Amino acid sequence: MQHFLSIFLLFLVIIQALPVNCCIEHERQALLKFKDSVSDPSDRLASWSGNKCCNWAGIRCSNTTGRVIKLDLQNSYFYFDEYSDYPWNNHSLSGKISPALQILSDLEYLDLSYNNFSANKFPKFISNFKYLNYLNLSSTGLSGIIPHGLGNLSKLQYLDLSGMPDAFVSNVWWLSQLKSLKYLDTWKINFLDSREWAQALNTLPLLQTLYLGANNLTTIPASINGPNFPSLKILSVWDNSFTTRIPDWIGNLTKITELLLWNCSFVGPIPSQLDNLASLETLVLSNNNLEGPMPPLHNLRNLTQLWIGDVNIGQDIREVMSKLSNDTLDKLQVLRLYNSSLHGNLTGWVSKLRSLITLDLSNNNLDGTIPTEIGNITSLETLDLSNNFFTGEFSKAHVTGISNLKVLYLDFNNLNGTIPTEIGNITRLET
Numbered sequence: 001m002q003h004f005l006s007i008f009l010l011f012l013v014i015i016q017a018l019p020v021n022c023c024i025e026h027e028r029q030a031l032l033k034f035k036d037s038v039s040d041p042s043d044r045l046a047s048w049s050g051n052k053c054c055n056w057a058g059i060r061c062s063n064t065t066g067r068v069i070k071l072d073l074q075n076s077y078f079y080f081d082e083y084s085d086y087p088w089n090n091h092s093l094s095g096k097i098s099p100a101l102q103i104l105s106d107l108e109y110l111d112l113s114y115n116n117f118s119a120n121k122f123p124k125f126i127s128n129f130k131y132l133n134y135l136n137l138s139s140t141g142l143s144g145i146i147p148h149g150l151g152n153l154s155k156l157q158y159l160d161l162s163g164m165p166d167a168f169v170s171n172v173w174w175l176s177q178l179k180s181l182k183y184l185d186t187w188k189i190n191f192l193d194s195r196e197w198a199q200a201l202n203t204l205p206l207l208q209t210l211y212l213g214a215n216n217l218t219t220i221p222a223s224i225n226g227p228n229f230p231s232l233k234i235l236s237v238w239d240n241s242f243t244t245r246i247p248d249w250i251g252n253l254t255k256i257t258e259l260l261l262w263n264c265s266f267v268g269p270i271p272s273q274l275d276n277l278a279s280l281e282t283l284v285l286s287n288n289n290l291e292g293p294m295p296p297l298h299n300l301r302n303l304t305q306l307w308i309g310d311v312n313i314g315q316d317i318r319e320v321m322s323k324l325s326n327d328t329l330d331k332l333q334v335l336r337l338y339n340s341s342l343h344g345n346l347t348g349w350v351s352k353l354r355s356l357i358t359l360d361l362s363n364n365n366l367d368g369t370i371p372t373e374i375g376n377i378t379s380l381e382t383l384d385l386s387n388n389f390f391t392g393e394f395s396k397a398h399v400t401g402i403s404n405l406k407v408l409y410l411d412f413n414n415l416n417g418t419i420p421t422e423i424g425n426i427t428r429l430e431t
């Protein structure tokens with residue numbers, strides 16, 4: 001009897017383990033149809049044969065139901081080059097996405113990124129994958145309207161639709177239904193009617209990361225009613241064209257650590273509300289039609305990157321630096337204030353930047369001598385002081401400490417003297 005019981009138990013264990021390797025026949029058939037409909041020049045789907053579809057490359061099955069829950073066909077051999085908008089190469093799958101895939105209705109994870117599916121309209125059936133929590137279709141070349149049905153994906157946490165310039169968001173409100181969403185990237189997707197994008201997204205309770213780049217957004221509301229992006233940590237908005245002021249509600253995003261508002265045709269002052277954002281680590285306001293003066297930013301004690309280039313600040317740089325606390329100066333790693341109508345000199349403040357990696361003050365009206373203290377910033381890798389009115393020498397004393405330097409631009413200044421031979425000892429120098 002005991003013997004029988006242990007055999008029975010063993011049998012149970014086998015039954016339990018079975019689905020892990022075997023797979024559901026109609027799901028296997030669907031995957032094979034998908035394989036048949038794509039071209040796979042580097043044979044990434046070579047393992048897709050035989051019965052054990054749960055072991056095929058990119059597939060994972062549920063260990064309880066045996067059904068496919070993960071399909072990860074990301075083309076990880078990508079490279080971007082300057083000639084191509086797409087990361088496609090001879091490792092990309094391409095061709096038709098077989099509608100047979102819709103049978104995989106237990107999918108939780110779907111990644112087709114960096115493959116060339118430009119022959120396809122955005123597949124509507126993805127809206128039926130109601131357990132999906134990760135969807136990555138980045139740079140897949142899909143075209144047409146993004147189905148509003150995606151709003152039904154109530155478990156979706158990560159949605160990456162970046163790099164699809166032929167796809168459109170026709171109406172933003174379906175996005176407001178994605179109550180589990182933590183991460184959204186829509187770079188290059190054209191929002192046909194973008195007026196209410198902020199109102200559609202500001203209520204999402206868990207949204208932490210929002211990338212909006214080159215979406216043809218033209219409006220940003222001056223005020224927001226109700227919740228104000230309660231969980232937002234990263235807001236990155238670039239290559240859009242608002243031609244309005246940076247709205248005051250920016251100052252209510254108190255959890256934000258990265259705020260990037262780059263090349264968005266913002267006008268008006270650099271908002272004083274920025275000083276409310278005490279968690280801010282990266283602040284980028286470059287390439288806007290903003291105007292100085294620089295507001296006080298004494299509360300931003302965790303700031304490590306400050307980019308305000310191509311902005312008309314128009315102040316003495318020492319005044320600008322006095323808007324940052326001594327703590328901030330001590331931690332700052334990247335300071336880019338190029339082409340910002342700054343005057344004044346580097347005396348008295350530059351030596352406080354003891355963690356600096358990048359200093360770009362090019363294309364301003366700065367003058368005076370370059371303090372030798374700069375040679376004590378041992379972390380410095382990029383120093384660009386070009387196109388200013390600096391005078392005097394750049395000597396041995398400047399060079400001895402900055403042994404990590406990779407990039408040095410001093411051109412278009414009024415420097416004199418000899419170039420110190422010690423420069424030849426900066427072995428990491430590239431430029």
Ligand SMILES: *[C@@H]1O[C@H](CO)[C@@H](O)[C@H](O)[C@H]1NC(C)=O
Nearest residue numbers: 040041042043077089090091
């Ligand atoms: C893929 O392309 C690279 C260079 O573009 C080439 O060297 C390589 O042989 C190609 N591989 C295949 C499988 O075609």
Ligand SMILES: *[C@@H]1O[C@H](CO)[C@@H](O)[C@H](O)[C@H]1NC(C)=O
Nearest residue numbers: 016017020060061062063064
């Ligand atoms: C099933 O898989 C999950 C992770 O996906 C794991 O935590 C769990 O222990 C597994 N259960 C069994 C019975 O293998």
Ligand SMILES: *[C@@H]1O[C@H](CO)[C@@H](O)[C@H](O)[C@H]1NC(C)=O
Nearest residue numbers: 088089094095116117118119
């Ligand atoms: C992408 O796929 C389309 C259609 O399938 C094809 O015409 C095009 O040449 C492919 N592009 C690249 C870069 O592979």
Ligand SMILES: *[C@@H]1O[C@H](CO)[C@@H](O)[C@H](O)[C@H]1NC(C)=O
Nearest residue numbers: 074113114136138158160183
């Ligand atoms: C989507 O895939 C691309 C390329 O594989 C990757 O760079 C990106 O980080 C992925 N997005 C998410 C949200 O994981």
Ligand SMILES: *[C@@H]1O[C@H](CO)[C@@H](O)[C@H](O)[C@H]1NC(C)=O
Nearest residue numbers: 190192193194215216217218
């Ligand atoms: C961007 O939006 C404007 C107005 O909303 C429209 O006129 C223009 O055609 C759009 N651009 C693209 C590339 O769709």
Ligand SMILES: *[C@@H]1O[C@H](CO)[C@@H](O)[C@H](O)[C@H]1NC(C)=O
Nearest residue numbers: 222223224228248249250252
């Ligand atoms: C910021 O939040 C405060 C309090 O939550 C609210 O009174 C104020 O109206 C908000 N400001 C903006 C510009 O939304």
Ligand SMILES: *[C@@H]1O[C@H](CO)[C@@H](O)[C@H](O)[C@H]1NC(C)=O
Nearest residue numbers: 255277278279280301302303
């Ligand atoms: C600043 O950074 C420290 C260390 O990462 C962290 O503990 C602290 O909470 C941050 N301060 C704010 C206001 O976010």
Ligand SMILES: *[C@@H]1O[C@H](CO)[C@@H](O)[C@H](O)[C@H]1NC(C)=O
Nearest residue numbers: 298322323324325326327352
């Ligand atoms: C920063 O430190 C200097 C002395 O190095 C001091 O005079 C100045 O008041 C400090 N600034 C702030 C904002 O604490």
Ligand SMILES: *[C@@H]1O[C@H](CO)[C@@H](O)[C@H](O)[C@H]1NC(C)=O
Nearest residue numbers: 344345346347367368369370
């Ligand atoms: C920097 O500017 C201040 C104020 O104009 C001046 O007192 C100081 O001499 C200048 N330093 C150098 C090195 O030119």
Ligand SMILES: *[C@@H]1O[C@H](CO)[C@@H](O)[C@H](O)[C@H]1NC(C)=O
Nearest residue numbers: 351371372373374375376397
């Ligand atoms: C550089 O730092 C050293 C040691 O901290 C110090 O003795 C020296 O005076 C500093 N040099 C300059 C130019 O600040």
Ligand SMILES: *[C@@H]1O[C@H](CO)[C@@H](O)[C@H](O)[C@H]1NC(C)=O
Nearest residue numbers: 391392393414415416417418
């Ligand atoms: C460089 O110019 C300064 C004045 O700007 C002058 O005092 C110094 O002697 C010059 N040095 C050399 C080596 O010509």
Ligand SMILES: *[C@@H]1O[C@H](CO)[C@@H](O)[C@H](O)[C@H]1NC(C)=O
Nearest residue numbers: 396420421422423424425426
């Ligand atoms: C460069 O480094 C070498 C070896 O470390 C040293 O002997 C030499 O004096 C240095 N040259 C200069 C100009 O500092």
